[in-house]
Amino acid sequence: MTALLMALPGAEQFAGHLRGRLGCEAGALLVHQFPDGETCPQLTPAVADRDVILVAALNQPDHKIMALYLCACVARELGARSVGLVAPYLPYMRQDASFAPGQGVTARHVARLLSGCFDWLVTVDPHLHRFHAMSELYPIATEVVPAAPKIAGWIAAYVERPVLVGPDEESEQWVGQVAAAVGCPYTVLRKVRSGDREVSVSLPPATVLAGCTPVLVDDIISTARTMIAATQQLKAAGGAAPVCIGVHALFADTAYADLKAAGAGRIVSCDTVPHVSNEIGMSAPIAAAVARMLAAAA
Structure with a gap:
């Protein structure tokens, strides 16, 4: 049966x-x-x-x-x-x-x-x-x-000259796996969290970003403070508007709108949590x- x-x-x-x-x-x-x-x-x-x-x-x-x-x-x-x-x-x-x-x-x-x-x-x-x-x-x-294989497939199909950016040290191993599957470089930012909604990150090396489309990848986007801080730093470094990818799109309160307002070029997530950003099945x-x-x- x-x-x-x-x-x-x-x-x-x-x-x-x-x-x-x-x-x-x-x-x-x-x-x-x-x-x-x-x-x-x-x-x-x-x-x-x-x-x-x-x-x-x-x-x-x-x-x-x-x-x-x-x-x-x-x-x-x-x-x-x-x-x-x-x-x-x-x-x-x-x-x-x-x-x-x-x-x-x-x-x-x-x-x-x-x-x-x-x-x-x-x-x-x-x-x-x-x-x-x-x-x-x-x-x-x-x-x-x-989710890494599906995310890598999406990046390979939709992003030209990607460079993957991990928003914090915890993401390094995972982001490295996605980058290896895509066949592109990656870097990892250093994060300092001073509260649930207060986050700062390091500036990425300009040489890594030159001529590439930065792709921020994280497992969970909740308040989006880490993604927002990373997006702002990437823009300050003179890079293109980043593509922001999360596995689980929790997006508490106004987090999605705040990330868009911070300058994200595109926001994409897996469909593990129903959300308007779901593009990766x-x-x-x-x-x-x-x-x-x-x-x-x-």
Whole structure:
């Protein structure tokens, strides 16, 4: 029997792309909310003895994670053979240490919650910095789908004479991989963050930028302060308006408009988070990862 694929609210379009590639049956997922704010999921058709795949867009996660948790638990209660999660963007990965007295490592707690109700997880480029593998957090089967090949393909197709620019030291290894795939040079800026929305970066070498189109690449664009600071520095160095590429387009508040106003020539993202900037589709490699998970569960 084919797997049953269901989309949580906000993930319907991406789930449709996956269904087309996987040949799964489309399930209906009604997430009813009572007047007091409590959630009651309803899954159709019957999930007993079926492999169930839940697809979730987990930007702005706090009001979505409880619904996701209950949907997975109800699928198990109703006899699902296995329950898998496709979360193209996986939240709560940046709090991977206690950064101030009284804080905790929330990445561990969310991992424990999701691992308790899912058999496997597929995601795209989670923020693995202090943790170096998903297995350090998630005891369930996981597969990380890299966005670098798709981003490299897009750059090669749409940008003339690119030079990749990593906005901070954390991005160096990742940006280097994309640059190697494109076959172009790269440089990395040095970042100093003095608050959630206060960031400064170093000036890039003018010789690296000469005659090239700078392409800023980062995994997560949230407040966009790092991208904005890098864009301003690139323009101050006399370079062309940069192309700004992010894997996960979170764009809090006015961040997208602020980045455009700072002088970005083009803003592009992967479709891991629904946003007007989505131009790089990730459904093909994610579908391949899901197929491997289903085969392993068979």
